[in-house]
Amino acid sequence: MSASGAIRPSEMNAEIIAVGSEMLTPDRVDTNSLFLTGELNNLGIEVVAKHVIGDDRERLAETIRRAVKAVEVVIISGGLGPTEDDVTRDSVAMALDRRQIFHPEISDAIEDRFRRMNRVMPEINKRQAMVIQGAHILANDRGTAPGQWIEEHSGVIMILPGPPHELKSMFTRQCLPRLARIMPPLAIRTLVLRISGMSESDLDQTISPIYKRYENPATTVLAHNGDLQVHLRARCATEGETMALLAEVGGQIDAALGDRIYSRNADPLEVVIGRKLTEQKATLVVAESATGGGLAERVSSVPGSSAYFLGGFVTYASRLKTDLLGVPEDLIKQFGAVSHETAEAMAIGARRRTAATWAVSITGNAGPTTDGKEAPVGTVYIGIAGPRDTNVYHRVWPASDRTRVRAFAAQMALDMLNRKLGV
Amino acid sequence: MSASGAIRPSEMNAEIIAVGSEMLTPDRVDTNSLFLTGELNNLGIEVVAKHVIGDDRERLAETIRRAVKAVEVVIISGGLGPTEDDVTRDSVAMALDRRQIFHPEISDAIEDRFRRMNRVMPEINKRQAMVIQGAHILANDRGTAPGQWIEEHSGVIMILPGPPHELKSMFTRQCLPRLARIMPPLAIRTLVLRISGMSESDLDQTISPIYKRYENPATTVLAHNGDLQVHLRARCATEGETMALLAEVGGQIDAALGDRIYSRNADPLEVVIGRKLTEQKATLVVAESATGGGLAERVSSVPGSSAYFLGGFVTYASRLKTDLLGVPEDLIKQFGAVSHETAEAMAIGARRRTAATWAVSITGNAGPTTDGKEAPVGTVYIGIAGPRDTNVYHRVWPASDRTRVRAFAAQMALDMLNRKLGV
Numbered sequence: 001m002s003a004s005g006a007i008r009p010s011e012m013n014a015e016i017i018a019v020g021s022e023m024l025t026p027d028r029v030d031t032n033s034l035f036l037t038g039e040l041n042n043l044g045i046e047v048v049a050k051h052v053i054g055d056d057r058e059r060l061a062e063t064i065r066r067a068v069k070a071v072e073v074v075i076i077s078g079g080l081g082p083t084e085d086d087v088t089r090d091s092v093a094m095a096l097d098r099r100q101i102f103h104p105e106i107s108d109a110i111e112d113r114f115r116r117m118n119r120v121m122p123e124i125n126k127r128q129a130m131v132i133q134g135a136h137i138l139a140n141d142r143g144t145a146p147g148q149w150i151e152e153h154s155g156v157i158m159i160l161p162g163p164p165h166e167l168k169s170m171f172t173r174q175c176l177p178r179l180a181r182i183m184p185p186l187a188i189r190t191l192v193l194r195i196s197g198m199s200e201s202d203l204d205q206t207i208s209p210i211y212k213r214y215e216n217p218a219t220t221v222l223a224h225n226g227d228l229q230v231h232l233r234a235r236c237a238t239e240g241e242t243m244a245l246l247a248e249v250g251g252q253i254d255a256a257l258g259d260r261i262y263s264r265n266a267d268p269l270e271v272v273i274g275r276k277l278t279e280q281k282a283t284l285v286v287a288e289s290a291t292g293g294g295l296a297e298r299v300s301s302v303p304g305s306s307a308y309f310l311g312g313f314v315t316y317a318s319r320l321k322t323d324l325l326g327v328p329e330d331l332i333k334q335f336g337a338v339s340h341e342t343a344e345a346m347a348i349g350a351r352r353r354t355a356a357t358w359a360v361s362i363t364g365n366a367g368p369t370t371d372g373k374e375a376p377v378g379t380v381y382i383g384i385a386g387p388r389d390t391n392v393y394h395r396v397w398p399a400s401d402r403t404r405v406r407a408f409a410a411q412m413a414l415d416m417l418n419r420k421l422g423v
Numbered sequence: 424m425s426a427s428g429a430i431r432p433s434e435m436n437a438e439i440i441a442v443g444s445e446m447l448t449p450d451r452v453d454t455n456s457l458f459l460t461g462e463l464n465n466l467g468i469e470v471v472a473k474h475v476i477g478d479d480r481e482r483l484a485e486t487i488r489r490a491v492k493a494v495e496v497v498i499i500s501g502g503l504g505p506t507e508d509d510v511t512r513d514s515v516a517m518a519l520d521r522r523q524i525f526h527p528e529i530s531d532a533i534e535d536r537f538r539r540m541n542r543v544m545p546e547i548n549k550r551q552a553m554v555i556q557g558a559h560i561l562a563n564d565r566g567t568a569p570g571q572w573i574e575e576h577s578g579v580i581m582i583l584p585g586p587p588h589e590l591k592s593m594f595t596r597q598c599l600p601r602l603a604r605i606m607p608p609l610a611i612r613t614l615v616l617r618i619s620g621m622s623e624s625d626l627d628q629t630i631s632p633i634y635k636r637y638e639n640p641a642t643t644v645l646a647h648n649g650d651l652q653v654h655l656r657a658r659c660a661t662e663g664e665t666m667a668l669l670a671e672v673g674g675q676i677d678a679a680l681g682d683r684i685y686s687r688n689a690d691p692l693e694v695v696i697g698r699k700l701t702e703q704k705a706t707l708v709v710a711e712s713a714t715g716g717g718l719a720e721r722v723s724s725v726p727g728s729s730a731y732f733l734g735g736f737v738t739y740a741s742r743l744k745t746d747l748l749g750v751p752e753d754l755i756k757q758f759g760a761v762s763h764e765t766a767e768a769m770a771i772g773a774r775r776r777t778a779a780t781w782a783v784s785i786t787g788n789a790g791p792t793t794d795g796k797e798a799p800v801g802t803v804y805i806g807i808a809g810p811r812d813t814n815v816y817h818r819v820w821p822a823s824d825r826t827r828v829r830a831f832a833a834q835m836a837l838d839m840l841n842r843k844l845g846v
Binding site: 021022024025026027028029031034035037038041046047048049050051052053054056059062063066070081082083084113116117119122124125142165220222286288291292293294295296297298299300301303305306309310311312313314315316317319320323324353354367368369402403406 | 452738
């Protein structure tokens with residue numbers, strides 16, 4: 001992953017503080033701050049410092065005290081649980097020198113939530129009903145701990161829950177509108193191009209001569225498991241200027257990349273495919289071996305996918321390829337389970353068995369080992385059977401990482417199907 | 424996610440400070456601190472705070488000043504480049520109130536490095552030859568910027584380069600041996616218990632009376648999509664003492680939780696199940712609707728799972744439940760696709776169709792919407808068909824988040840299967 005182009009200074013600065021000793025272990029990364037940084041930047045607010053602080057009241061209070069003095073926006077996430085180690089409420093109260101007040105209506109709401117799950121609220125959860133004096137309560141529609149919005153003469157302090165889905169929902173619905181009211185208007189728009197079928201360095205080499213000529217929009221190139229994104233973020237005084245700038249730079253990148261761009265509105269491949277299948281009144285079935293359900297999982301992750309996605313076969317054992325998809329035993333014996341022939345027969349069999357318009361098959365060796373008779377680790381065959389014909393695609397990834405080979409294979413299968421579905 | 428039982432104070436604490444405005448964008452994460460945390464923990468040094476600070480001399484100096492007062496080990500990474508924006512050297516000098524001294528031999532070494540790449544050293548690179556008064560120079564064998572090791576009466580401050588391969592090499596070769604000399608020898612071991620089938624707060628209420636009585640081992644509770652972990656980290660002078668302590672505390676937690684602990688060696692559910700199936704020479708097939716392949720994906724993520732995992736059916740469309748699994752159309756009409764009866768028939772059908780020893784089915788409504796005729800969002804039925812009988816389990820999650828309902832459902836299905844498989 002690499003980032004190109006930096007964001008320019010603005011009128012308002014922010015610090016983000018993540019709380020919790022579990023965030024200070026060798027395998028945990030604070031991702032909430034990435035989401036929050038993106039959202040703040042979109043409003044023209046710069047993040048100038050981030051902190052992760054363990055469960056220590058004094059240390060956290062001191063960090064908050066300094067942040068409140070230094071910047072206009074302070075966001076604190078986590079440490080709102082019911083236990084003694086959840087220190088955020090106490091530390092904010094200490095830092096701002098305010099009292100905490102018990103709100104019975106919050107306690108009742110938490111109790112209700114437990115009751116709906118047929119459980120009794122543990123006594124300690126009452127702690128979560130303590131609110132800093134003068135704070136606005138931010139309701140939590142995804143969990144028990146409410147958030148708090150506190151205004152000081154110098155700026156605003158937000159307390160948000162740590163679990164990412166709770167934090168995102170609360171920030172988007174309740175904090176963004178409040179922040180937007182106190183920020184000077186700036187028209188910021190991001191153009192997201194999504195690209196498949198080329199490497200990150202090829203992509204960067206192709207487009208960097210274009211984007212390097214511009215400070216505005218800021219350009220970022222992201223890569224994840226074979227899926228590439230180019231983000232162009234433009235900020236001007238008016239929407240008209242912003243859109244004109246994006247059209248100017250985006251148009252040049254578009255011309256350089258052509259059909260390797262599969263999405264110009266941030267939609268992932270599975271959504272793009274879903275839209276095409278819906279428009280074409282077509283249906284899809286998948287038959288997977290190496291990816292073990294990962295392709296079906298991705299296709300069905302799209303809300304409403306039941307309109308076109310019939311389902312799939314996970315034929316992990318060779319016997320199931322024969323029993324469920326009708327791949328001849330002899331064919332597997334002759335060519336191997338990881339072969340052009342098997343991929344083709346899997347796709348044809350899945351399509352015939354379900355009467356779907358399209359069938360996509362994946363067979364491969366994701367590793368970590370091979371028994372020597374099989375195709376080498378990283379080998380993948382993808383079959384696509386459609387109304388007119390069946391095609392098979394072949395690829396060998398040098399990666400010996402099982403998870404990555406599986407993710408790359410699913411991505412390539414979706415990319416190939418998308419190309420077959422046309423524009 | 425919340426952590427219970429903070430890490431207890433040790434003889435030595437550390438803070439890690441990453442420097443650079445480029446680390447404060449929405450898509451960049453500081454990974455150096457993860458490496459450093461692991462290495463420090465191995466020496467018995469706790470990391471109690473992490474910071475990411477932009478290119479601002481005053482803000483960085485203030486953060487360093489506070490860290491030096493609060494802990495014994497301060498590691499600062501990045502900001503050692505040759506430009507005006509590389510503020511680390513100046514900020515450390517300000518924070519410690521020491522002068523910087525130009526070292527011509529460093530300047531010469533950098534000039535040599537450029538010459539070997541057939542380039543001329545730009546004048547600004549001379550900045551990289553500035554060294555804090557009294558610091559030991561840490562040679563950089565992977566790049567131009569040398570590091571610095573500074574001892575204060577209160578502890579030690581390390582300045583390391585930002586690029587991960589430079590930092591790792593310098594820390595491992597030059598800082599670790601120095602740190603080891605000043606640290607008392609300590610045997611550190613972690614016991615990981617994994618738990619399913621209870622909520623995080625129930626878990627904490629059950630075990631906190633036990634772990635709260637101990638500062639050593641330090642206890643952390645982690646929760647992710649219905650999967651819970653308890654980490655007990657013990658530190659004693661000898662391995663024998665450490666293991667005895669873990670046995671003492673772990674034994675009490677074990678007794679309190681009983682069969683809700685599914686793993687005592689950090690293995691996830693899918694690995695535990697895989698081991699049992701292998702031992703019992705049994706095979707598994709899955710039949711999924713709501714989870715759309717996610718259950719199969721998890722089972723097959725285990726290397727070597729082909730020994731017991733035959734495969735699965737993703738019967739997203741009702742028609743496929745009938746065609747592939749033999750669920751009677753009338754049954755679906757009468758009870759609905761999301762029902763006890765359908766889950767049962769899916770499991771029985773999958774087992775019969777593949778002759779697997781065990782079949783697990785999931786049908787549910789993961790949302791985001793329901794058409795009113797269906798079961799409400801969050802409703803999940805899980806069927807388990809085995810050699811003796813078939814059981815169906817039912818759960819409604821309040822979460823309206825599609826991804827989470829799917830993850831919870833897969834977790835619960837694996838948990839139920841694991842219980843059926845016995846010890």
